[in-house]
Amino acid sequence: MTKFDEVERGTEERSSELTNQTQRAIYAQSTSGSTRNLSRNLGKNGYLAGSDHPSSTIAEAPFNDPKADFILRSSDGISFYVYRLLLSLVSPIFEGMFTLPGQAPQELYDGRPCISITDDSKKVYQLLSWCDPRCTEVSLAFADIQLVLEMADKYGMDSVVKRVEVILLSARNIIESEPLVVYAVAIRHRCDGLARVAAKETLRIPLNKSPPIPEMKHVSGFALQNLIRYHYECANFATSMAKDFSWIDLDNTPGLAHFTEGCSEDNEICPMESREDSDWLSWWLKYMETCADRLDKRPTATVVQDPELLAMINADNISDGDCENCKANGYDALISFSKFFANEIEKILSEVEFKVEY
Numbered sequence: 001m002t003k004f005d006e007v008e009r010g011t012e013e014r015s016s017e018l019t020n021q022t023q024r025a026i027y028a029q030s031t032s033g034s035t036r037n038l039s040r041n042l043g044k045n046g047y048l049a050g051s052d053h054p055s056s057t058i059a060e061a062p063f064n065d066p067k068a069d070f071i072l073r074s075s076d077g078i079s080f081y082v083y084r085l086l087l088s089l090v091s092p093i094f095e096g097m098f099t100l101p102g103q104a105p106q107e108l109y110d111g112r113p114c115i116s117i118t119d120d121s122k123k124v125y126q127l128l129s130w131c132d133p134r135c136t137e138v139s140l141a142f143a144d145i146q147l148v149l150e151m152a153d154k155y156g157m158d159s160v161v162k163r164v165e166v167i168l169l170s171a172r173n174i175i176e177s178e179p180l181v182v183y184a185v186a187i188r189h190r191c192d193g194l195a196r197v198a199a200k201e202t203l204r205i206p207l208n209k210s211p212p213i214p215e216m217k218h219v220s221g222f223a224l225q226n227l228i229r230y231h232y233e234c235a236n237f238a239t240s241m242a243k244d245f246s247w248i249d250l251d252n253t254p255g256l257a258h259f260t261e262g263c264s265e266d267n268e269i270c271p272m273e274s275r276e277d278s279d280w281l282s283w284w285l286k287y288m289e290t291c292a293d294r295l296d297k298r299p300t301a302t303v304v305q306d307p308e309l310l311a312m313i314n315a316d317n318i319s320d321g322d323c324e325n326c327k328a329n330g331y332d333a334l335i336s337f338s339k340f341f342a343n344e345i346e347k348i349l350s351e352v353e354f355k356v357e358y
Contacts, residue, residue, distance in 0.1 A: 057077060057078050057079065058078075058079050058081070059078050059079060059080045059081070059121065059124075059125065060125070062132060062134040062135065063080040063081055063082060063125070063128060063132075064081055065081050066081070068081035068082055068083055068112070069083060069084055069112060069113075070082050070083065070084045070087070070112060070113055070114075071109050071110065071112050071113070071114040071115075072114075072115060072116075072117060072124060072128075073109070073114055073115070073116040073117070074116075074117065074119060074120055074121040074123075074124045075116070075117065075118050075119060075120050075121075076120050076121050078121035078124070079109060079110070079114070080121075080124055080125070080128060081112075082128065082132075084098050086131060086132065087131070090131050090157045090159055090160060091155045091156055091157050092156045093155045093156050094155070097115075119151065119154075122147070123147050123150075123151055124151075126138075126139065126144055126147050126148050126151070127147075127148055127151040127152065127155075127157075127160070130148055130152070130160045130163060130164065131157070131160060138167075140167065140171060140174075142174050142178065142181075145164060145167075145168065146185055146215075148160065148164055149161060149164055149185065149188075149189045152164070152189075153189060161189055161190075161191065162191075164191075165186075165189075165191040165193060165194050168182070168186075168191075168194055169193060169194055169197060175194075175197060175198055175201050176201055176204075179198050179199075179201035179202040179204070179205065180198075180202055180205070180210055180213050180216075181213055181215050182194065182198040182201075183195060183198035183199055183202060183219075183227065184213060184215035184216045184218060184219045185215055186198055187218075187219050187220075187223045187356070187358060188215070188218040188219060190358065192356045195354075195356045196354050196356060199227055199230055199354045200354065202227065202231070203231065203234055203298065203299050203300040203349075204298055204300045204302065205298065206297040206298055207227075207228060207231055208297075220358060222357055222358070223357055223358055226355070226356075226357040230352070230354050231299065233352050234299035234300075234349050234352050235295060235296050235297075235299040237299070237348050237349060237352060238295040238296075238299040238300075238303075238345050238348070238349065239292045239295045239296050239299070241341075241344065241345060241348065242288045242289070242291040242292035242295055242304075243288075243292050244276075245275065245276050245278070245288075246276065247344065250278065253337065253340060254336040254337060254339070254340045255332070255333035255334065255335070255336030255337035255340070256333075256337060257333075258281070258325075258326075258329055258330060258333035259280055259281045259284040259333065259337070260278060260279060260280060260281075262279065262281075263281070263323045263325040263326060269322050269323050270282075270321070270322075270323035270325070270326060273285055281326075283313065283316075283317030283318070283321075283326075283330075284334075286313070286316075286317065287309075287313045287334065290309060290312075290313075291303065291304045291309075291341075294306075294309070295345075299349065300345075300349070301342040301343070301345040301346040301349070302342065304338050304341045304342050304345065305338045305339065305341075305342045310331075310334060310335065310338060313334065314330075314331050314334070317330075318330040318331050318334075319331070
């Protein structure tokens with residue numbers, strides 16, 4: 001059985017259990033004939049709760065449709081006019097409620113069956129917007145997306161979770177700006193594809209300097225350890241390339257000739273150092289040593305092309321140095337090599353597999 005099959009089976013089991021909880025609550029009160037007791041019992045599940053609202057404000061479009069056949073009332077008294085078929089298709093919780101023989105909600109509002117739920121109108125509107133095909137626009141604010149994922153999990157709406165994951169995968173700005181937060185959210189809601197992408201983006205930041213992230217409280221220690229191990233493996237591969245030059249083709253690497261052939265017979269003007277049976281410009285070795293140190297903390301290809309790093313090497317060793325050859329050609333050679341170096345790091349890091357663990 002693949003990991004995907006295991007997650008799918010777990011999702012089905014969770015949805016089935018949630019439906020069974022709702023069904024048991026309804027059956028428990030079926031003989032009492034008390035709407036108030038039925039509502040109170042459902043409320044203990046955290047999904048449905050009774051309401052004594054004598055009146056209710058109708059939600060904004062499209063959840064004010066007079067043709068709708070059911071009403072969801074939020075905890076703050078907003079009535080959402082919805083279709084039972086639509087809710088049944090996306091949620092096993094509601095499907096179980098609607099299909100139990102003789103167990104339709106006993107409360108009526110505006111001539112329609114009505115149930116009250118424990119979620120406020122903002123949460124309900126956000127969730128229904130992802131369910132209803134009439135809603136062509138949804139909020140992509142990450143805080144709203146997290147609310148939708150929480151609500152979708154609560155009501156067993158796995159198709160909504162998958163839709164949100166697809167949208168987030170295309171929202172690179174969110175992933176790049178908050179990769180650890182996105183990782184935590186992806187793990188919590190079992191979005192494997194999103195977790196992998198977010199994990200790779202976390203390589204750009206030092207994990208030991210990360211600020212407190214409240215979303216991490218929903219992530220197991222094993223899932224966090226898995227991310228740390230991934231960082232460690234990537235750092236090992238990346239730093240080894242900055243310390244061991246055996247991967248470098250001396251004859252076909254862009255810009256490399258400037259660092260290996262020497263600039264003059266006077267070694268004091270532009271000193272060379274021996275390393276791995278070859279001679280290298282000392283300032284190029286300093287560049288590689290700095291790369292190794294930074295890659296250990298942030299194992300990502302962009303590190304070796306960091307403009308701040310290149311400018312520092314240029315200022316300390318090239319533009320203010322005494323070697324006319326380096327002044328004329330050194331920085332261009334460094335730029336060419338750094339681009340090649342970054343591509344090689346990207347290749348080797350792409351081979352490090354991140355296996356999603358919960």
